[in-house]
Amino acid sequence: MYFPYLRGKQFELIALRELSEFISKDYLRPIIEPVKLNLSPLIRTVKHLNERGFSPLIIMNPTVGELSSDSQLLLEQLEDEELEYLPCVVLRGGQLVSARESLGRLQQPFAIRITEGIDQEGIALAQDAKLVVVDYDLPPNAINKLKNVVLLGDFFRKQKRNADYLKESSFSHLHSTYSSQKHVVGFGDYTMIGSEYSESGGPAYVVTIHGSYINEGMFDEMFIRHYSSTDDGTPTDPAGKFAEALAKFIIEADEEPSIYYQSAAIDEFRKLYRSGHFPGLGLVKKLSMEHHIETVCNYLKGK
Numbered sequence: 001m002y003f004p005y006l007r008g009k010q011f012e013l014i015a016l017r018e019l020s021e022f023i024s025k026d027y028l029r030p031i032i033e034p035v036k037l038n039l040s041p042l043i044r045t046v047k048h049l050n051e052r053g054f055s056p057l058i059i060m061n062p063t064v065g066e067l068s069s070d071s072q073l074l075l076e077q078l079e080d081e082e083l084e085y086l087p088c089v090v091l092r093g094g095q096l097v098s099a100r101e102s103l104g105r106l107q108q109p110f111a112i113r114i115t116e117g118i119d120q121e122g123i124a125l126a127q128d129a130k131l132v133v134v135d136y137d138l139p140p141n142a143i144n145k146l147k148n149v150v151l152l153g154d155f156f157r158k159q160k161r162n163a164d165y166l167k168e169s170s171f172s173h174l175h176s177t178y179s180s181q182k183h184v185v186g187f188g189d190y191t192m193i194g195s196e197y198s199e200s201g202g203p204a205y206v207v208t209i210h211g212s213y214i215n216e217g218m219f220d221e222m223f224i225r226h227y228s229s230t231d232d233g234t235p236t237d238p239a240g241k242f243a244e245a246l247a248k249f250i251i252e253a254d255e256e257p258s259i260y261y262q263s264a265a266i267d268e269f270r271k272l273y274r275s276g277h278f279p280g281l282g283l284v285k286k287l288s289m290e291h292h293i294e295t296v297c298n299y300l301k302g303k
Helices: 010-019 040-051 071-079 096-104 120-125 174-180 238-253 264-275 281-302
Strands: 005-007 031-033 057-059 086-092 111-115 131-135 149-153 168-172 184-189 208-215 221-228
Touching (some): 005 010, 010 031, 010 040, 010 281, 031 040, 086 096, 086 131, 096 120, 131 184, 149 174, 174 184, 174 281, 208 238, 208 281, 221 238, 238 264
Parallel strands (some): 031 057, 057 086, 086 111, 131 149, 149 184
Antiparallel strands (some): 208 221
16 A cells, blocks of 8 residues: 655645546555645545545644644644544654644544654554554564554655756665565655655746656666756746756657656646646646656556
8 A cells, every 4th residue: 555645735635636536545545744724625635535435644743834833723623524534643753742642632543653763652652553654764673563554755865956856866665565574554655745845946947857667677666757957047937947848758758668657647748748838837746746656556556
């Protein structure tokens, strides 16, 4: 099972609604960290997912965004709705007091996200959890003391500037190796967004499209190719820069055979290429995210 970790921003939520139309709940179960005080888009998304059989995990004590200091408000608003989801409490760096407070407010089954280390008290706290989401590099002897474990990692090698991306970077093999570990039932990542949180991107001196693919010749490891426009030293003409990066991407996506799974998101990129339309950088990132998730789920389906 794949558990992608997404922030509750506009395009991430739209991506989940779109993906739920054709990806099976047998392969995908998203983890959503709410980051906006306006929870209407999140609630609408969870209802949409529920109608299609999905029950996402929702972080109840967010560590970034507008709700990071008011988790009680989040719980109250979600409880007012008839939603099917699994609340997930973050235990960060062994901070047991705040985690216990968050768990104490819940009246339903829960998951727990353990990060930045674990001790015996953390293991004890996790014993009643339906799922335990841990850092993928947690010591194996700690994982062996847990049950229903999901391994989560931030594998995207984010650069300070888009101009700094090389042609390709390795991502992860977790999708092909997670099931060999004892007590592990799933895996997750932060897609090609990464775990670093920001409200909005900066000026686009260079536009880069990130394309995820699984390399069968390298033991099914996932890689990401980076298609960048020319660096002209200015933030002007993002539409022209997108067109340049997109043309590079489409050339490789259209190769036969192509390294890419021919996802619905790639079809959308092709439509943009043919029309010459620039939809904005937020939608471009959404399509890359959707392609990443589709690629992983297609791999699991093939297994």
